[in-house]
Amino acid sequence: MKAVVLAAGRGERLWPLTEDTPKPLLPLANKSILERTCEALVSAGIRRIILVVGFRSEKIRDRLGTGKAIGSELTYVRQKTAKGTADALGTCSKELRGEDTFLVVYGDDFYETSVPRTFLAKARRNKGITIGTSNVQDASRFGKIESRRGLVAEIREKASKAEPGQVNAGIYLMDQSIFTAIRKTKRSIRGELELTDALRILIRDGVPAHAQDLGSRRWLGVSYPWDLLEANEWAVESERPVSKGTIERGVHIRGLAVLEQGSVVKAGSYLEGPVHVGKRSQVGPNAYLRPYSSLGDNVKVGAGCEIKNSIVMKNARIPHLSYVGDSILGEGCSLGAGTITANLRFDEAQIKSKLRGSWVRSGRKKLGAIFGDGAKTGINVSTFPGVRIGRGAWIGPGAIVDHDVPSNARYKAS
Numbered sequence: 001m002k003a004v005v006l007a008a009g010r011g012e013r014l015w016p017l018t019e020d021t022p023k024p025l026l027p028l029a030n031k032s033i034l035e036r037t038c039e040a041l042v043s044a045g046i047r048r049i050i051l052v053v054g055f056r057s058e059k060i061r062d063r064l065g066t067g068k069a070i071g072s073e074l075t076y077v078r079q080k081t082a083k084g085t086a087d088a089l090g091t092c093s094k095e096l097r098g099e100d101t102f103l104v105v106y107g108d109d110f111y112e113t114s115v116p117r118t119f120l121a122k123a124r125r126n127k128g129i130t131i132g133t134s135n136v137q138d139a140s141r142f143g144k145i146e147s148r149r150g151l152v153a154e155i156r157e158k159a160s161k162a163e164p165g166q167v168n169a170g171i172y173l174m175d176q177s178i179f180t181a182i183r184k185t186k187r188s189i190r191g192e193l194e195l196t197d198a199l200r201i202l203i204r205d206g207v208p209a210h211a212q213d214l215g216s217r218r219w220l221g222v223s224y225p226w227d228l229l230e231a232n233e234w235a236v237e238s239e240r241p242v243s244k245g246t247i248e249r250g251v252h253i254r255g256l257a258v259l260e261q262g263s264v265v266k267a268g269s270y271l272e273g274p275v276h277v278g279k280r281s282q283v284g285p286n287a288y289l290r291p292y293s294s295l296g297d298n299v300k301v302g303a304g305c306e307i308k309n310s311i312v313m314k315n316a317r318i319p320h321l322s323y324v325g326d327s328i329l330g331e332g333c334s335l336g337a338g339t340i341t342a343n344l345r346f347d348e349a350q351i352k353s354k355l356r357g358s359w360v361r362s363g364r365k366k367l368g369a370i371f372g373d374g375a376k377t378g379i380n381v382s383t384f385p386g387v388r389i390g391r392g393a394w395i396g397p398g399a400i401v402d403h404d405v406p407s408n409a410r411y412k413a414s
């Protein structure tokens with residue numbers, strides 16, 4: 001059996017993290033979403049994987065190569081223009097010719113490692129197609145699925161208000177009938193060819209579409225930066241302890257910790273797991289890593305720094321006396337001494353973030369700052385909860401950042 005992984009999307013709602021990086025390459029516990037998905041497919045016995053790529057596709061090719069490192073055989077198919085998920089799947093019809101059934105997976109959502117294996121074990125017994133589903137508290141972000149006696153009756157558009165429900169989790173067992181439906185699919189209001197619209201056509205034409213619940217905490221749709229933080233929490237807590245680094249005397253480690261090859265934890269540091277420290281990264285002296293902190297490769301967290309529930313991507317520098325809480329630092333960021341990311345409002349209300357000029361609720365009471373690749377701060381900089389700082393932006397010494405900063409901007413203290 002072959003699998004198709006749809007990995008052509010850019011992920012504009014994740015700005016500034018995806019300005020130059022495809023959304024599927026964003027890291028969770030120092031491993032990209034896409035690599036995790038491909039490894040899960042291999043674990044399910046699927047080694048022939050078709051990756052549909054688009055935005056900055058060369059970065060995906062550079063990262064995964066032929067797939068040999070994870071025991072797979074990767075074929076790349078390029079979606080020339082972003083016409084939607086139905087078009088993305090349609091571009092690889094030639095590569096799937098002769099396949100009675102095949103798996104289709106979204107390459108930018110988080111799936112627990114065993115999901116493809118357990119999904120297939122049940123789905124293979126069904127006639128027609130099978131759609132993986134999940135029950136969520138806010139179905140308005142995804143659109144609800146109405147099912148009766150295990151069969152999908154309708155896939156509804158996104159609701160205007162938040163409400164719990166069963167949603168499409170982006171994993172399918174399909175057959176050749178999907179390509180007939182894709183050819184009948186018309187552009188949506190967004191101007192795209194949607195895979196959900198193709199599924200509606202199949203259901204309307206009488207093809208059985210089975211709804212298969214993936215279970216609790218086994219899938220997470222990643223649309224916004226705070227989704228990435230939540231997925232990182234799941235990924236970090238699912239790991240097994242690893243100790244391949246150097247731990248100096250006077251270090252205290254409590255709970256699960258992953259210390260990759262070449263990492264160093266210096267004297268006086270306290271690691272409260274679960275935490276992940278990437279290859280050749282340095283922590284301390286006298287640093288504090290709190291639960292769900294994830295450091296990429298070649299990261300420096302220096303003296304007197306505290307990191308809490310944050311993703312710090314590779315080559316980032318937090319040299320000394322800074323606090324990073326519930327935040328994300330892109331690749332190569334550098335924080336000056338005394339940088340503080342505020343992550344809680346005075347009134348403890350839910351934190352909002354701006355997207356295309358409109359406020360979006362994060363659903364979180366604690367959310368720090370989101371830094372794009374290469375962003376820098378001077379000494380004694382403070383950021384308000386939920387602000388986004390664009391790629392390559394410089395924040396001057398003593399600045400208080402209370403709104404989003406564009407990429408490559410120069411922001412000075414007022």
